[in-house]
Amino acid sequence: MSLYQLSKLLYELNRDDTLKTRFRADPRDIVSGYTLSEEEREAILRPDIGLLYVLGVNGQILMHFAALCGIEWSDYLQRMRDGVKQHGPVRAGIYAMTTSVDEKIAGA
């Protein structure tokens, strides 16, 4: 479990356009610069937004990574919900889901 490293990768990716370009060209190379578990590494590379959410990535960082991956807002929200359905409750952090997996919140 290296949520800090995982979050730091996404934080740096979100604020650095050069890193974004390098990530698009060779994501495995960028990811190798961080000490991640196999699960975390795969979650980034797929990308599996739902699993990243369940692993505890702060939503303020995750929503920009989702946008970077071209994932539209409502789809982003649904992928997190699907992630909880598939992988279980959020494991760390302060962005846990408070509603049930099949619930629809207005605005989504």
Added chain:
Amino acid sequence: MSLVFSGVCSHAPGITGRAARAPADQKDALYAVFDDMRARLHAARPDAVIVIAAEHFANFFMNNMPAYALGMSESYEGPIEDPEWLAIPKRKARGDLSLSQRLISEVQQTVDVAFCEEWRFDHGIMVPLHFLDPHNELIVIPANINCQGPPLTPLHRAWAFGEALRRAADAVPERIALVGTGGISHWPATPDSGRINEAWDRDFLDRWSRGDKDAMLAYTDTETYAEGGQGGFEIRTFIAAAAAAGGKGTVHHYQPIPIFAVGCTIGTLEIV
């Protein structure tokens, strides 16, 4: 010279980025009250505006997280987000290095504030500036309270930060305005985005409007998290703005807009 304006507003990125998806009447009403807030702010003829934000990992991260920070640069750029995603074009906002240095020196008498010669604005500052300074005319001094990465600063320290900003504003010859930006209850960027606890919001705004310091500081983070979500931690910015003003608040607008993920709020405070 003195603090000449203190107000609060929401800063949710959906307010601009997902504007087209909101009910038009609700969006238009909010935008109109933002226009009104802009008129009030500019009528106070500020030489600079301090924006107390609760930023979202644009500049500060858990490798070195300040509880309180103030910008100390001649200029700042933003938004850090994709301008198309936020629907706000990039700009370079003017800062004032000398004014920042003087404000920070006075704030440091009571609050150990971090200072930052680099600061890139995220939606927490850009959404307010988009409405309150559309022509990029104002001198901006960014301030931040960590509301994202626990452990979080206690509410009574947020109050002390507001008081320190007031003392600093009163100590410089410039006319200083202050805008606190944040949400009340919200669960942003989670699957629960759009959940809003209106009753909790209205109770907080009641305490805020009365200028009731004890009531505002009575929340525990456990209670806030349960009732107001992780977004509720941003009440610190409203509390600091109230502490700086010292008087009663007026809520000009409160309307939950789920696609904006927050109860959209605009208020001003009496400077006492």
